[in-house]
């Protein structure tokens with residue numbers, strides 16, 4: 001399949017629309033693609049002489065790049081018209097190119113059969129096998145109703161219902177690296193549309209997703225206004241606003257009031273290299289941005305960062321947690337805001353949220369720490385009352401675990417637990433010495449934790465990631481370090497417990513061992529809850 005892309009944006013390669021066009025082409029899998037940047041072509045205006053109809057049929061009197069364009073149009077199987085919306089129509093030079101297609105038509109008048117007008121001219125060439133796609137972005141928040149004129153024109157050029165369209169509002173956002181999370185999700189839908197176009201046509205669900213706004217109207221309009229770097233209230237005559245202010249306004253505009261958790265927050269941004277400070281009040285009904293220190297309130301969270309670092313984070317050149325680990329910025333006050341940053345300021349793609357339930361895969365499900373812990377707890381508690389019951393309940397639970405994995409994500413440590421508990425239970429049934437078996441169970445449990453501390457994913461991370469953005473948390477060095485320390489801590493504790501249990505049991509003080517073990521475990525549990533909040537906050541404070 002030969003594809004011709006006619007890029008009508010005066011910005012050439014820098015066109016916003018071209019992002020969509022490239023995604024669409026990637027979806028089609030087309031290899032033979034020719035792209036014509038109209039802005040680079042030498043195309044004169046049609047002179048209206050009709051020489052291409054009477055004197056030199058099929059040939060224009062003007063000798064310029066249009067001759068090449070026409071031959072490319074004739075050779076192509078798929079023609080993609082890629083252009084920005086200009087004054088609810090197409091850019092002028094693209095219109096010039098369209099006018100100069102006259103040599104492709106015959107002069108005779110024929111009736112329109114599709115009801116799209118008062119008549120048309122038949123094509124000089126067989127164009128019946130060709131397919132057409134219009135891809136365009138526009139500046140307003142939505143494409144709806146903006147393309148009426150464009151569609152009426154292409155009804156005549158390509159034939160009504162004889163072309164596909166992908167029209168997208170908020171087009172300027174495609175060039176903003178900070179918003180790639182959202183725009184990439186949209187481009188994935190465009191790519192999907194490209195694939196479907198090749199195999200029976202774009203599906204209605206995909207078409208619906210392509211109509212979804214990139215950002216809600218008010219969020220987009222606030223961001224767009226802030227991006228111009230001039231005060232809206234004072235018009236464009238006032239001096240341009242500071243780059244840090246425009247940037248912070250755009251960031252504030254992303255605040256999602258749906259993520260309000262009952263706690264009003266005052267986020268203070270201090271850009272150390274520019275000596276600029278702003279506050280964003282994050283409230284139930286939305287946000288307020290303060291740029292005058294006179295109005296400032298007591299902050300709940302303050303971020304001190306060089307502007308360049310924050311910019312690099314927002315452009316995805318580094319991640320927030322990575323930069324924090326490297327102590328490139330510091331956070332004072334309530335750290336919970338940082339942990340929920342993506343909820344507060346990250347717009348997820350609606351397409352991703354709308355995944356049908358049936359598409360749920362094992363990797364979507366969450367792990368559950370009880371599956372790992374319960375076999376051990378059952379073994380330790382029930383066997384201490386009744387050996388046989390203890391062994392039976394532990395083995396029965398282990399046998400149940402594969403069923404639980406249908407609902408919960410399994411981990412290597414659950415598999416190892418099944419092996420350990422089954423081995424220990426069988427040994428107990430075969431009459432192994434309790435004073436050895438119990439300390440051995442603590443030793444094995446401790447080893448699981450301890451050794452995991454040196455693995456890629458420490459044991460506790462498998463479970464605590466559920467509360468921190470799922471698998472994304474595994475990319476967060478601070479999260480991983482916190483979990484590594486905690487897993488090693490639990491490992492050491494249970495290795496020590498195994499030693500003192502062995503000694504106490506040998507000294508006939510099993511009861512003391514039991515109490516000591518439980519108290520130590522509860523204390524470590526309390527420490528864990530505290531430490532997993534305290535440690536990241538300490539790193540963030542940079543002190």
Ligand SMILES: Cc1cc2nc3c(=O)[nH]c(=O)nc-3n(C[C@H](O)[C@H](O)[C@H](O)COP(=O)(O)O)c2cc1C
Pocket residue numbers: 009010011014015016017018083084085086087088089137138139140146170171172
């Ligand atoms: C001269 C001009 C006219 C425009 N007219 C409209 C318009 O009528 N409606 C609209 O929504 N956006 C309009 N825009 C915004 C562009 O359509 C928008 O910025 C688009 O994403 C640019 O795409 P491109 O980067 O592919 O050229 C206009 C932009 C310019 C420069």
